[in-house]
Amino acid sequence: MPIRMTLLAASVVFALSIKAQASSELQSQNNLSSANRPAEVMTVTATKMEENVREIPVSVQVTTGEELEQKGIYSLEPFMKTLPNVAISNNYGVFSSPSYRGLATSAFAQESPITVYIDGVPHSSVYGMDLGLLNVERVEFLRGTQSTLYGQSSLGGVINVITRKSSGEPEGKLVAEIAERNSRMIYGAYGQDLIEDVLSFNIAGRFRDSSGHLTNNYPGSRSDYDESKANQYNGHFRWNISDRTHAILSFNGESRDNGGLPFYAENDGSLTTRQEVDAKNNVKVADQALKVEHEADSFVVTYLAANQHTSAQHISDMDRTNGSVSPVLGNFDGAKFMDDSDIETQSHELRFNSNNSEIRWVGGIFYQDNLYDAKDNGTVVPNSLFGPMESHNMTDVSSDQYAVFGQSTFNVTDKLEATLGLRWQKDEKNIDSSTSNVISGMEMASQYNRSASWDVWLPKAAFGYQLGRDNLFYGSVSKGYQSGGFNFTELNPDNAKYDPQETIDYELGVKSSWFENQLNLDLNLFYLDIKDAHGRSISALNQISFFNVDKARSYGAEFDINWLINMEWSLTSVTGLNKAEYKTSEFAGKRMANAPQFTSALSLNYDGYQGLYGHLTYNYRSSTYTDAANTLTIDGYGLVDAHLGYKFDDYTVYIFGSNLLDESYVTNYYALPFPGPAPIAGAGQPRTLGLGLSVDF
Structure with a gap:
C-alpha cells in the first residue's frame, strides 16, 4: 500500500506541476485551445435532472460514445474494467459479476452492487452485465451509494447509459473488423425522421464471433473450447406529441453463445486443456420500455414502464479437466454443472422534477416485480464412489418492491449548496423450493415455501461549496441498501433466509478545473461502514451457505485527470485505492473477495494531423483474493492496448491491438467444494491484433 500511495501522490504532484508549463504552451499557441477550441462542459442526468457535471456534489466519470468506439468498447463488461476499484468475475460463462469497493454480487438474488440504466431502464441482474453499448451518446458512472434515488442494488454506484437521439436527418454508421483467432465484428447504426419534427427512430446492431483462445485437446470434443458468437441490438422510436410532450418506445437485447469460458484446471499458461464435457453457455436478454414525458412551466413529469426477460442455459465440465479423482466423490469424468434459469422483471416509475426553478428537486414513486425461476440448477457425477449421483434444484423466487x-438541492449561500434526499422502500419476497437428489437410482426429494419482507428508510445529505469559479468542494453521507433474500440451495427452510446488506457511505471530494476546463482534476475520498455484509461459503458436500457478516468496512480514494494538452494531444487517467475487509466473524481481518487495493487506467490520445488519430492505454489492477478466507489469489497484472486510425472524408481505417505485451494473466480463480481436483483458473486473452474499417453516411 505505501507504494500505491506514493504513486497516487506522484500523480497529484505531476498534475499540479504542469500548470505553469501548460499555461505557457497555451499562450505560445495564441490561446488556441481555450479560444478556438474550448473544452466541452458535459451535461449529465446523474441526479435524474440535467446538470453540469462540474457542479454536482457527486463523483461522476463520464465517457463519450466516440471514446468508446475509438477504443473498441461495445459492451458493458470491457467498459467496467476501465473503472477504478472495480473487479469483474466470470461465473461459469453465464454471467459477469462486478465488485466495487469490496461490495460483491449478491449470490442468490444475482444482483450486482452497480445498477445499469440504459435510457432509464434498470438492469441489476448479473445476467445483463454484458449488454451492448451501441449507438451511445455518453456513459455516466456515478460512484458511491445511489440508493436514495435509484433504490436497492445501487449501494455501490450506477452506470447510466444514454443512447444517441436522431438529429432528424438520415445518418448512419457501418463498422467492420477482423482480428486474430477468426474474430469478426460487424456494427451498424441508423436514424432519421419519419415525419419531420414529429416521429423519428434510431436503431443499432452488432454481430461478433471468435474461435477463442483456449484449445481443448480431449479426443472427440470441440477443439475451440471458448468459441463464441453474439448478436446485440437496441433502438427507439420518438414521437413528439406536442411541443411539450413526447413519448419514446425503446428496445434493447442480446443473444449470446459463449461456448465455454476459458477456465481450466492446473493453469500452466499453455492455453490448452482436456475437458470431456462440451460446454454450453447461452444467454438471451430482451427488454422494452415506454417513456412519456410532459414539460409544464414549473415542472416535468415522466412515466417510465419497462419489461425485461432473461434466459440462461449453462453446462460446464465440473473439474475443467479429465482423469481427476476426489477422495470424497471419486472419478470426475463426465461430471458437470448445469443451470437453466429464467428471470422476468417489470417496473414502473412516475417521477416529477423541477423546471426553471432555483430549488432543484425530484420526487416520485416506483414499483417492480421480479421472478427468478431456476428451472434446473444442479450437478451430475456419473462415476462417484456412491454410484451415479445427480442433484437438481427447481426453485421460484418472486419479489415485489415499492x-x-x-x-x-438548494442554495444556502451564494457559494454553498445543500442536497437532502430520502427514500422509503419495501421488499416482499417468496421462495418456492423443490430439490431432488438421486444416488444410485434412489431419490430424496424436499420442498418448502417461505416468505419474508423488509422495509427501510434511505436518507442522503450532501453539500457543495464553490471556491472561485473553477473549484468545487463537496461531501455527502448516504445510506446504501441491498435487499435480503433466500438461499435456494439450502435444504433446511429455517436457514434459507439471509438479511439485507446496508452501508453508510461517507464521501468527500474536490473538482478542480484550470485553463477554461482544459485541465480537470477530481479527487474523491470514501469510507463505507457495512452492516450484515453478504458472504458465501461451500461445504465439502457441495452445500452452499449464504450468511451475513455483522460488520465490514471499505475505504479509499479515486483520482481523475482529464488534460487537453493542446489541439492534438490529451491525457486521461483514473486511479483507485481501496482497502475492504471484514471486521467480525471467522473472517475478521480478512480482505473482502475481488477487491484489488490498486487500480489504474491511463490513456494518451492523439487527434490531429490530417485525419490521423490514435490512443495508447494502460490498465492495471493489483492482486486480489477470490474467497473470503483469503486462500486463493489472483496476481496483479497490467495490459497495454492501442488503436491507430486515419480519417478521410466519411471513411476511417484503423488497426488495433489488445494486450500488446502478451501478458499472461488470470481473470478468476476458484476451487471445487471438495478435495481432490486442482483449483480452476480463468485464462486472460493473449495478444490480439486486428484491422477495422468504418463509414459514416
Whole structure:
C-alpha cells in the first residue's frame, strides 16, 4: 500500500506541476485551445435532472460514445474494467459479476452492487452485465451509494447509459473488423425522421464471433473450447406529441453463445486443456420500455414502464479437466454443472422534477416485480464412489418492491449548496423450493415455501461549496441498501433466509478545473461502514451457505485527470485505492473477495494531423483474493492496448491491438467444494491484433 500511495501522490504532484508549463504552451499557441477550441462542459442526468457535471456534489466519470468506439468498447463488461476499484468475475460463462469497493454480487438474488440504466431502464441482474453499448451518446458512472434515488442494488454506484437521439436527418454508421483467432465484428447504426419534427427512430446492431483462445485437446470434443458468437441490438422510436410532450418506445437485447469460458484446471499458461464435457453457455436478454414525458412551466413529469426477460442455459465440465479423482466423490469424468434459469422483471416509475426553478428537486414513486425461476440448477457425477449421483434444484423466487423517493438541492449561500434526499422502500419476497437428489437410482426429494419482507428508510445529505469559479468542494453521507433474500440451495427452510446488506457511505471530494476546463482534476475520498455484509461459503458436500457478516468496512480514494494538452494531444487517467475487509466473524481481518487495493487506467490520445488519430492505454489492477478466507489469489497484472486510425472524408481505417505485451494473466480463480481436483483458473486473452474499417453516411 505505501507504494500505491506514493504513486497516487506522484500523480497529484505531476498534475499540479504542469500548470505553469501548460499555461505557457497555451499562450505560445495564441490561446488556441481555450479560444478556438474550448473544452466541452458535459451535461449529465446523474441526479435524474440535467446538470453540469462540474457542479454536482457527486463523483461522476463520464465517457463519450466516440471514446468508446475509438477504443473498441461495445459492451458493458470491457467498459467496467476501465473503472477504478472495480473487479469483474466470470461465473461459469453465464454471467459477469462486478465488485466495487469490496461490495460483491449478491449470490442468490444475482444482483450486482452497480445498477445499469440504459435510457432509464434498470438492469441489476448479473445476467445483463454484458449488454451492448451501441449507438451511445455518453456513459455516466456515478460512484458511491445511489440508493436514495435509484433504490436497492445501487449501494455501490450506477452506470447510466444514454443512447444517441436522431438529429432528424438520415445518418448512419457501418463498422467492420477482423482480428486474430477468426474474430469478426460487424456494427451498424441508423436514424432519421419519419415525419419531420414529429416521429423519428434510431436503431443499432452488432454481430461478433471468435474461435477463442483456449484449445481443448480431449479426443472427440470441440477443439475451440471458448468459441463464441453474439448478436446485440437496441433502438427507439420518438414521437413528439406536442411541443411539450413526447413519448419514446425503446428496445434493447442480446443473444449470446459463449461456448465455454476459458477456465481450466492446473493453469500452466499453455492455453490448452482436456475437458470431456462440451460446454454450453447461452444467454438471451430482451427488454422494452415506454417513456412519456410532459414539460409544464414549473415542472416535468415522466412515466417510465419497462419489461425485461432473461434466459440462461449453462453446462460446464465440473473439474475443467479429465482423469481427476476426489477422495470424497471419486472419478470426475463426465461430471458437470448445469443451470437453466429464467428471470422476468417489470417496473414502473412516475417521477416529477423541477423546471426553471432555483430549488432543484425530484420526487416520485416506483414499483417492480421480479421472478427468478431456476428451472434446473444442479450437478451430475456419473462415476462417484456412491454410484451415479445427480442433484437438481427447481426453485421460484418472486419479489415485489415499492418505493417513494425525493431529493432537493438548494442554495444556502451564494457559494454553498445543500442536497437532502430520502427514500422509503419495501421488499416482499417468496421462495418456492423443490430439490431432488438421486444416488444410485434412489431419490430424496424436499420442498418448502417461505416468505419474508423488509422495509427501510434511505436518507442522503450532501453539500457543495464553490471556491472561485473553477473549484468545487463537496461531501455527502448516504445510506446504501441491498435487499435480503433466500438461499435456494439450502435444504433446511429455517436457514434459507439471509438479511439485507446496508452501508453508510461517507464521501468527500474536490473538482478542480484550470485553463477554461482544459485541465480537470477530481479527487474523491470514501469510507463505507457495512452492516450484515453478504458472504458465501461451500461445504465439502457441495452445500452452499449464504450468511451475513455483522460488520465490514471499505475505504479509499479515486483520482481523475482529464488534460487537453493542446489541439492534438490529451491525457486521461483514473486511479483507485481501496482497502475492504471484514471486521467480525471467522473472517475478521480478512480482505473482502475481488477487491484489488490498486487500480489504474491511463490513456494518451492523439487527434490531429490530417485525419490521423490514435490512443495508447494502460490498465492495471493489483492482486486480489477470490474467497473470503483469503486462500486463493489472483496476481496483479497490467495490459497495454492501442488503436491507430486515419480519417478521410466519411471513411476511417484503423488497426488495433489488445494486450500488446502478451501478458499472461488470470481473470478468476476458484476451487471445487471438495478435495481432490486442482483449483480452476480463468485464462486472460493473449495478444490480439486486428484491422477495422468504418463509414459514416
